[in-house]
């Protein structure tokens with residue numbers, strides 16, 4: 774049912790380097806704005822309890838579950854989604870390449886959120902231990918891989934960082 778009394782709010786957000794605007798209801802979640810209004814369906818919805826992490830995006834440099842944020846709260850922010858990571862020309866972002874190389878995905882449903890979370894971890898801590906990796910990813914649920922290859926992929930990036938010591 775259309776609520777004629779529902780006020781709409783104008784929001785403008787930089788998404789993957791491009792300024793995007795929309796007129797939205799105050800109750801709309803950021804994940805729905807990204808997927809339904811902006812067509813960025815790489816950000817997934819895997820639960821309705823804020824637990825799975827499939828919806829993780831980068832908001833002003835922080836990995837955030839976009840189902841926990843009202844879209845109006847993101848007005849004026851700068852957001853990177855999974856679609857914004859690869860540099861183009863068929864090349865992958867280093868975290869995407871490591872997941873590919875180490876078979877860190879099966880169905881791929883959790884993968885966009887995992888990659889955004891791993892990217893955040895490596896920005897904060899370029900050389901995490903296995904336990905730091907597992908701890909950091911507790912907010913991202915994978916039902917397929919058993920996490921072992923995800924941890925291996927992240928460890929490969931950490932050893933890559935050592936190669937440049």
Ligand code: FES
Nearest residue numbers: 819823825826840
């Ligand atoms: Fe956001 Fe599951 S859809 S945490």
Ligand code: FES
Nearest residue numbers: 879881915916917
């Ligand atoms: Fe299927 Fe993680 S690869 S949920």
